[in-house]
Amino acid sequence: MGTMIDTLPDTIRPIRYGDGALYLLDQRLLPGETHENRYVDAAGVAAAIRDMVVRGAPAIGITAAFGVVLACGAAAGSGRADWRGQVEQAIAQLAASRPTAVNLFWALDRMREVLASCPSAGEAHARALAEAERMLAADIAANRRLGAAGAELIEPGRAVLTHCNTGSLATGGFGTALGVIRSAWAQGRIREVFADETRPWLQGARLTAWELLHDGIPVHLLCEGAAASLLRLGQVGWVIVGADRIAANGDTANKIGTYGLALLAREHGVRFMVAAPVSTIDFDTSEGSGIPIEMRPESEVLELAGRAIAPPGSRGWNPAFDVTPARLIDAIVTEHGVVQRPDRERLVALREGIASR
Structure with missing residues (x-):
């Protein structure tokens, strides 16, 4: 007899490894085209992360881990004695691809730990591959636990609003x-x-709507400027977003526009949930002001599909993320539990609880 978890809508896998190569679903082409790109070296993987072929903090971390696998394979194939230097150079290249998503650095640090005791590049490649595959499988399992924990907070009968793509x-x-x-x-x-x-x-338009419809969940798409009017109607019970980095005090960096949604939610009495794996919590960053915010090219706001939408001479201001203060967040939901009214003490308690298990 099947259980609820067997019937969950879950049919999309954007990252896979096989035949010595990494395959990434090119998210820049969605929803018009579904195409996998093939990568055989760490430089290509770093470019894929930087150029938004893959995005989302957990996916970036997993992708970078497989980039290290490719670097180890190249080092093993070269037969050079300085294979560690080769791999470390690739890790540095991957680390420079995007600065805000803490999962990127968490994943690379994990790979460094795995490689530290490897006597040869060949063994490093085998261990790195096993670790990256574990990370991928563990992420999916953790997301299912996280999803179940977050769902318990939602009172039936109302709508939810989400921002960016967190699927x-x-x-x-x-x-x-x-x-x-x-x-x-x-x-x-x-x-x-x-x-x-x-x-x-x-x-939201290209990816979230596509994902939800792909798995049979109907969705209403709205311009960000319509969110205030939507929340004022009283139909939405929760705003649910992800995170690229959570500071030790609960301040949360997420896609630009999240901070404004949190302010609107508070004004209209709508609860605000951040759903993210524990690896997204950066206990080394005390508060949100210490989170580096990636600035992306001006052309992204001055153009649409390669065509200018602003007059010549216009400048663009294009931060990829903003920081929502912890005081505006009702719950941070992780695979290891829910932190209500998050602050430094409650997040430390979560970490200590995990360590004691």
């Missing part, structure tokens, strides 16, 4: 905020799903 495409599979939505939808807790379009890359 299978942003992770190894199932998703974080969309994992909560998938679980809640399967349980009949959610009446409707609303998704912001998410300028300038339109992740």
Whole structure:
């Protein structure tokens, strides 16, 4: 007899490894085209992360781990005695690809630990591959636990609003905020799903809407500017978002526009949930002001699909992320439990609870 988890809508896998190569679903082409790109070296993987072929903090971390696998394979094939230097150079290149997503650095640090005791490049390649595959499988399993925990907070009968893309495409599979939505939808807790379009890359329009419809969950797409009017109607019970980095005090960096949504939610009495794996919590960064915010090219806001939408001479201001203060967050949901009204003490308690298990 099947269980609820067997019937969850979950059919998308954006990252896979086989035949000595990494395959990434090119998210820049969605929803018009579904195409996998093939990568055989770490430089190509770093470029894929930087150029948004893959995006979303957990997916970036897993992808970088497989980039290290490719670097180890290249080092083993070269037969050079300085294989560690080769791999470390590749790791540095991967680390420079995007600065805000802490999962990137968490994954690379894990790979460094695995490689530290390897006597040869060949063994390093085998161990790195095993670790990257474990990370991918563990991410999907963790997202399912996270999704179930978040769904329990949602009172049935109302809608939810999400921002950017936090689903299978942003992770190894199932998703974080969309994992909560998938679980809640399967349980009949959610009446409707609303998704912001998410300028300038339109992740909500191109990716979130595509994912939800792909798995049979209807979605209403809205411009970010319509969110205030939507929340004022009283139809939305929760705003549910992901995170690229959570500071030790609970301040959360996520896709630009998240901070504004949190302010709107507080004004209208709508609860605000951050869904993210524990690896996203950066205990070395005390508060949100210490999180580096990636600035992306001006052209992304001055152009649309390669065509200018602003007059010549206009300048663009294009931060990829903003920081939502912990005081505006009602719950941080992780695979290891829920932190209500997050602050430094409650996040430390979460970490200590994990360590004691």
